[in-house]
């Protein structure tokens with residue numbers, strides 16, 4: 199008998215639709231384990247850290263919580279956000295409280311066009327469109343540096359400073375990561391996005407590091423594009439894109455644009471990676487807690503399920519990851535779509551259809 203490879207997963211459903219979509223992803227992982235015939239297993243531990251938990255306990259992550267997370271091979275995250283807690287409190291209290299100490303400096307967000315899904319972009323020949331946004335995830339505009347009321351002169355005169363931090367090492371590692379990723383793709387190209395015409399320090403450093411690193415990858419085509427021009431390019435010439443690398447803020451915005459172009463925010467997957475693997479990486483859909491539809495059972499589980507497939511990739515289970523992606527694509531092609539994609543299937547119906555496809559193609 200072959201030995202079972204067991205991967206331990208810390209699941210954090212969080213707020214709103216987080217619980218529904220994480221349950222969907224875990225159902226798919228369960229199926230992957232079952233179909234492996236004992237070759238792989240996933241050992242899942244759930245952590246109840248949410249905004250409700252915060253309001254009761256005064257913190258999102260209890261003392262020793264990060265040590266508990268660290269024992270796992272991966273973290274599977276739903277969403278955080280609640281009308282009862284300020285957005286920056288919940289974001290820094292839970293999501294960034296994991297990505298920062300675990301040095302998950304590379305955030306990848308694939309933009310994938312699925313058959314059967316209407317997109318504002320879609321033309322008859324657009325089905326092959328797919329590109330990946332690589333986001334610097336540890337510094338930049340979200341470094342948390344700055345302060346308020348710096349004028350010291352009271353109401354009406356407040357001055358706030360929000361500083362971007364860009365280090366040469368931080369730029370270099372994410373740019374290299376983007377090139378390494380581009381090398382594995384059919385279209386070997388990296389687009390570097392900055393705003394170096396208007397921001398002459400950090401963004402110029404990005405451009406310089408990009409030009410230097412590019413020399414080590416002669417087989418990869420490159421371009422440098424300003425973020426405003428890149429926004430237009432996403433819409434007008436997406437066929438030119440393969441890997442797009444950008445700072446924390448720019449990539450955050452561009453990846454939302456990408457997911458909307460692909461059909462819905464509910465489709466978008468992401469991975470927060472610690473490429474050195476000193477800490478567990480975290481996999482999560484790009485969307486938030488979606489309080490407007492929470493509890494109705496109609497959320498789109500595809501972003502979360504596709505994030506689980508990125509987790510399988512990181513575990514080295516690439517064949518299984520590919521099968522999950524194929525199952526998702528078969529289901530959308532068959533017109534089994536959740537409400538945000540114009541269909542009327544529930545979260546559970548879409549998930550079960552993906553499970554059935556997975557069983558069929560395995």
Ligand code: ATP
Nearest residue numbers: 278279463464485486487488489490491497498538
């Ligand atoms: P948060 O504060 O947690 O970021 P939000 O409301 O600002 O929440 P999202 O949760 O990302 O942002 O939701 C934005 C919009 O997209 C909402 O109208 C929501 O219903 C919709 N949406 C997001 N995710 C999904 C999903 N998985 N399925 C269906 N609709 C979704």
Ligand code: MG
Nearest residue numbers: 279485486487
């Ligand atoms: Mg939001």
